[in-house]
Amino acid sequence: MRTGEPSVPRWAWVPAAAGGLLVLLPLVALLAKVPWSDFGGLVTSESARVALWLSLRTAAASTLLCLLLGTPMALVLARSSFRGLGLLRAGVLVPLVLPPVVGGIALLATFGRRGLMGHALEVAGVQVAFSTIAVVLAQTFVALPFLVTSLEGALRTAGRRYESVAASLGARPTRVLFRVTLPLVLPGLVSGAVLAFARALGEFGATITFAGSLQGVTRTLPLEIYLQREVDPDAAVALSVLLMAVAVVIIVVARRDRSAW
Amino acid sequence: MSGALQVELDVADRDVRLALRIEPGETVALLGPNGAGKSTLLGVVAGALRDGASRVALGDRSLADGTTWVAPYDRGIGLLAQDALLFPHLSVAANVAFGPQAHGVRRAEARRLAEAWLERVGCTDLRRRKPGQLSGGQAQRVAIARALAADPAVLLLDEPMAALDVDARPALRQLLREVLRDRTAVIATHDVLDALLLADRVVVLEGGRVVEDGPTTEVLARPRSAFAARVAGLNLVAGQWASGVLVGERSVSGSAHDGLVDGDDAVAAFRPSAVSVYAEAPAGSPRNAWPVTVTAIEPSADQIRVLAGRLSALVTPQAAAELRLAPGSEVVFVVKANEVEIYPR
Helix, strand or coil: CCCCCCCCCCHHHHHHHHHHHHHHHHHHHHHHHHHCHHHHHHHHHHHHHHHHHHHHHHHHHHHHHHHHHHHHHHHHHHHCCCHHHHHHHHHHHHHHHHCCCHHHHHHHHHCCCCCHHHHHHHHHHCCCCCCCHHHHHHHHHHHHHHHHHHHHHHHHHHCCCCCCCCCCHCCCCCHHHHHHHHCCCCCHHHHHHHHHHHHHHCCHHHHHCCCCCCCCCCCHHHHHHHHHHHHHHEEEEEEEEEEEEHHHHHHHHHHHHHHHH | CCEEEEEEEEEECCCCCEEEEEECCCCEECCCCCCCCCCCCCHHHHHHCCCCEEEEEEEEEEEECCEEEECCCCCCCEEECCCCCCCCCHHHCHHHHHHHHCCCCHHHHHHHHHHHHHCCCCCCHHCCCCCCCCHHHHHHHHHHHHHCCCCEEEEEEEEECCCCHHHHHHHHHHHHHHHCCCCEEECCCCCCHHHHHHHHEEEEEEEEEEEEEEEHHHHHCCCCHHHHHHHHHEEEEEEEECCCCCECCEEEEECCCCCCCCCCCEEEEEEEHHHHEEHHHHHCCCCCCEEECCCEEEECCCCEEEEEEEEEECCHHHHHHHHCCCCCCEEEEEHHHHEEEEECC
């Protein structure tokens, strides 16, 4: 006998399966196109190694930046109330819906040599555009909303009751944050960070617009793939599989950590 | 000791307006129906609710008034809610050590304090567990230890036993009775037994106003407000414990608590609904059978309340008719011993 759980309407399986195929089929097709005999050589070429290393470093730096900036942002959005909060929340989410290339242009308009802050930065002797810093800024710009929304949701779900108890025990707000609030939302924080890292790793449009494509400086793996597609399609496919493998490994590791808690 | 707790509430949007003064070392029970203002009162005192027109002072230190606002963490007011709310990511010992550490006590000393409080509440063997591995009663014991380890000047208890199994309540009540002795505390409760055993004084709230305020036994035995009469109306017989029986105005047998010793002052409590009324003493000589003279009869919901001096019984209208009850009737009140609880005073 089966339990009386409410069942999914039978017809829903058809579009669900179609959707699954739409996502999975291209991945399978990609794997099918990999020139496996040359795979090792293609993914360990000088330019590929440089690009992968740059991608990992910049994505890690962006994730750290997202944590440092996004955690307080999520706290403000989830725990305070003031006029214009709704507008602020909508603004924070803009990079989610903005085409990345537009984000790149906007960043250029801000930090570029003739941008809003360009002069001030130039006086300070900092050249942002077309540097590795630009890569990190572009990735942070697009990845931040992932961390903020994920963490804000976790904070709302956790509620404030434990925080009130901690305050009644004499804990000041900073102690409450580090000893109670953040440990309670750690799963949300980790999944937000994983999403942000994955988004940063795959960043392309804003990076190429704002940071350009200099080998070893701003040419991350997605840029390298795009470049190779023109000259060596086999290499592009092999590198795509490499990027996919990195993403899968990160997600699997993060999942295993979470289930252990 | 930090002086008396003084509260003046004026929360217009909840229609709560009252003033209360609680002396150092006094435990006050707040009784009242839902929405009477109990939670509002506790919230304003704890600092969870902010309201410009209310004033809270502890001794000569103002915690809240028109110009002052002391943050909850700086008030020295402890909270014990229905749910234990132990921090789920910390061990039991770390939960109890949280308050002392928040006050700047060093880790080793905080651990020692936590151990001492866990011993006090009888949970030493749970110290390494996580809150998820505790029963409701155990968690609430640990929550008591945690609240008291922070050394609050005033402890607020919001229905501390409402979420527990009925079986777990007596032991916890006993523990609260021990730790609240000589402590300034306010307990919001629905349970008359909480008020009777834990509080020196009962304040009844109704519609955001204080409708009754007096010593516990007086308010519970002779309630004047409608709410207190409904929940209380408990029969209370005071006397002294002697060889397994309470000897006072009447001799009462019942289940004794708290390791009563001969000569202790004690009080027996039983609900009017536990009293049966007979025209003559029934056969089998029950231990609690008292000949009484009916002094008044009044309706109480769909039953009849039979008053005989300070005792009262609840009977059905049919029973009242069969017994031909009227003021002056000579009847016998009978209570089973297991319906009577006897406590030290």
